Amino acid sequence: MKILVCISHVPDTTTKITFTNDNTQFNTAGVQYIVNPYDELALSKAIELCEGGKGTVTVVNVGDSSTDPTIRKALAIGADDAVRINAVPRDAYFTAFQIAEYAKTTDFDMILTGRESIDYNGAQVAAMVGEFLDIPSISIIKKLDFDGSSAVLEREIEGGKEVVNVSGKFVASCAEGVAEPKIPNMRGIMSARSKPLVVIEAAPIDEVAKIVQFETPPARGAVKLIPAEDAASLISLLHTEAKVI
Amino acid sequence: MSVLVYVEQVEGKFKKSVFEAVSYAKAIADQTGTNLTAVSIGQVEQGQLEELGQYGASKVLNVEAGELKNFVNQAYAAVIAEAAQKESADIIVLSNSFSGKGLAPRIAVKLKAGLVDGAVELPKIDGGIFQVKKTAFSGKAFAVTELTSAVKVIALNPNAFGIKDAPVSVEVESFSPALQSKDLVAVIKEIVRATDKVTLPDAEIVVSGGRGLKGPENWGMVEELAGLLGAATACSKPVSDADWRPHSEHVGQTGIAISPNLYIAIGISGAIQHLAGVSSSKVIVVINKDPEAPFFKVADYGIVGDAFEVVPQLIEALKKHQA
Ligand SMILES: Cc1cc2nc3c(=O)[nH]c(=O)nc-3n(C[C@H](O)[C@H](O)[C@H](O)COP(=O)(O)OP(=O)(O)OC[C@H]3O[C@@H](n4cnc5c(N)ncnc54)[C@H](O)[C@@H]3O)c2cc1C
Numbered sequence: 001m002k003i004l005v006c007i008s009h010v011p012d013t014t015t016k017i018t019f020t021n022d023n024t025q026f027n028t029a030g031v032q033y034i035v036n037p038y039d040e041l042a043l044s045k046a047i048e049l050c051e052g053g054k055g056t057v058t059v060v061n062v063g064d065s066s067t068d069p070t071i072r073k074a075l076a077i078g079a080d081d082a083v084r085i086n087a088v089p090r091d092a093y094f095t096a097f098q099i100a101e102y103a104k105t106t107d108f109d110m111i112l113t114g115r116e117s118i119d120y121n122g123a124q125v126a127a128m129v130g131e132f133l134d135i136p137s138i139s140i141i142k143k144l145d146f147d148g149s150s151a152v153l154e155r156e157i158e159g160g161k162e163v164v165n166v167s168g169k170f171v172a173s174c175a176e177g178v179a180e181p182k183i184p185n186m187r188g189i190m191s192a193r194s195k196p197l198v199v200i201e202a203a204p205i206d207e208v209a210k211i212v213q214f215e216t217p218p219a220r221g222a223v224k225l226i227p228a229e230d231a232a233s234l235i236s237l238l239h240t241e242a243k244v245i
Numbered sequence: 246m247s248v249l250v251y252v253e254q255v256e257g258k259f260k261k262s263v264f265e266a267v268s269y270a271k272a273i274a275d276q277t278g279t280n281l282t283a284v285s286i287g288q289v290e291q292g293q294l295e296e297l298g299q300y301g302a303s304k305v306l307n308v309e310a311g312e313l314k315n316f317v318n319q320a321y322a323a324v325i326a327e328a329a330q331k332e333s334a335d336i337i338v339l340s341n342s343f344s345g346k347g348l349a350p351r352i353a354v355k356l357k358a359g360l361v362d363g364a365v366e367l368p369k370i371d372g373g374i375f376q377v378k379k380t381a382f383s384g385k386a387f388a389v390t391e392l393t394s395a396v397k398v399i400a401l402n403p404n405a406f407g408i409k410d411a412p413v414s415v416e417v418e419s420f421s422p423a424l425q426s427k428d429l430v431a432v433i434k435e436i437v438r439a440t441d442k443v444t445l446p447d448a449e450i451v452v453s454g455g456r457g458l459k460g461p462e463n464w465g466m467v468e469e470l471a472g473l474l475g476a477a478t479a480c481s482k483p484v485s486d487a488d489w490r491p492h493s494e495h496v497g498q499t500g501i502a503i504s505p506n507l508y509i510a511i512g513i514s515g516a517i518q519h520l521a522g523v524s525s526s527k528v529i530v531v532i533n534k535d536p537e538a539p540f541f542k543v544a545d546y547g548i549v550g551d552a553f554e555v556v557p558q559l560i561e562a563l564k565k566h567q568a
Pocket of ligand 1: 515518
């Protein structure tokens with residue numbers, strides 16, 4: 001079995017988000033980068049499925065060399081090898097196209113991604129890869145069982161879940177519940193340095209979208225404090241002042 | 246040129262977020278001086294389909310093929326792309342729902358279209374320039390995205406655009422696109438859905454509990470308050486990690502991002518990762534016994550006090566208010 005896991009390199013969740021160049025660029029000064037938390041779930045699931053010599057896990061990242069430490073982290077968690085497609089990931093369409101082009105050159109059983117990246121929150125890559133490869137894609141899964149040829153997945157829907165069966169190759173985007181995130185141990189960290197990280201060049205594709213401007217949400221006014229013993233008055237404020245109930 | 250909106254049905258009915266998407270798509274059709282066509286897939290009653298005219302859809306393509314009774318994104322994307330081609334639609338709108346997230350990217354690839362997911366405003370259209378604002382960094386920022394492709398796909402966030410009456414006469418046309426078996430490889434085995442509850446992503450009011458509530462046995466008052474308000478319930482990450490509440494209720498940077506009209510946070514400290522997913526709520530109420538809790542900095546209304554005393558008072562006051 002061979003599983004490809006797509007890894008995105010994102011700012012740490014505690015990052016204060018600011019922009020430069022007239023709000024056209026994300027300010028990377030002082031930002032710590034991590035493996036996108038949802039991708040970590042996808043990776044942990046892949047490692048779990050391949051445990052005991054049942055298969056291999058390849059992590060795939062579209063990025064320039066600055067993402068190498070994040071890829072090494074994924075290798076430390078337990079991926080067997082890594083491929084970096086050498087390009088700045090312009091947008092989801094571009095990224096998904098590169099991943100699909102690479103996937104065509106390998107004999108994989110499934111491709112796992114996170115449900116979305118916590119920077120641009122596109123939630124697009126998995127389904128786009130599925131479409132580029134013309135295979136099923138199941139978005140936002142909470143559970144995955146695989147018997148070597150067919151898979152049973154639980155997908156999140158509003159107010160519940162859907163159980164989906166797929167046979168043959170597929171792509172799935174992972175959310176919480178799929179696996180417990182694995183933490184790298186000392187052996188993993190040591191061996192990550194010597195695991196293969198292959199760099200390949202990106203394939204050309206037309207641009208369809210680009211971010212032209214960032215904005216930060218307007219600051220809120222000061223909080224109106226209501227004494228605890230007078231809590232009931234909140235209800236009338238919400239009704240008459242805020243007009244939300 | 247025209248605008249196409251996909252109207253997602255759930256058990257034969259359209260939800261509020263669908264009417265929001267129709268109103269949004271109608272506004273774009275007005276901006277670009279064209280008509281709005283809706284495409285519905287699955288069994289929906291004629292009356293429901295005709296209701297779409299109320300919000301500006303002058304034509305509804307109705308796809309009722311038995312194989313498409315349940316949502317299979319691959320096949321649905323093929324149908325919607327075909328409908329877009331049939332109608333010469335160059336702008337396709339849908340809701341950024343769980344299903345929409347699995348669907349919009351496939352439609353975009355089929356039509357070589359740029360996609361804006363999580364749109365929060367109408368596009369700015371100026372000559373050949375087409376820009377849409379969307380949420381980014383889990384609600385910590387917005388990104389204005391320019392779509393440079395000929396065909397454009399927009400997935401609209403719930404609660405971002407108000408429903409507007411724009412009645413037109415509507416014609417419902419049955420549409421039978423060719424289906425391919427390769428698009429029907431994924432098979433839905435089971436659907437479990439609680440229909441009696443307001444669902445979190447499109448709820449107008451959300452009541453949320455954190456670790457300050459001490460244990461799952463104390464959620465009775467959260468649910469009672471939510472019930473009285475017609476609200477959905479949510480929680481912070483440690484609460485769902487501890488299995489006090491299901492993961493589907495976890496909001497924040499690594500959970501669901503929401504933007505209800507009213508968010509009531511009870512016993513939640515307001516960590517940056519939690520705020521990321523909820524700070525675009527229109528009105529925020531924070532109940533916390535610690536006056537230094539960071540959540541108060543982004544709240545509109547705050548009560549410094551013990552949740553176990555404050556929440557029962559709110560429930561009483563609300564019952565009186567509703568009586
Ligand atoms: C990578 C990463 C991703 C994360 N993603 C998320 C996410 O998506 N969503 C999320 O929520 N968190 C997330 N977190 C966790 C986040 O950092 C906080 O730990 C979490 O939000 C805290 O939850 P809490 O406010 O319920 O608990 P605590 O921080 O423990 O706060 C409990 C609060 O309850 C108050 N309290 C206690 N007793 C009472 C009482 N009787 N009455 C009133 N108030 C009381 C306390 O004063 C305190 O403020 C993430 C963390 C990391 C590292």
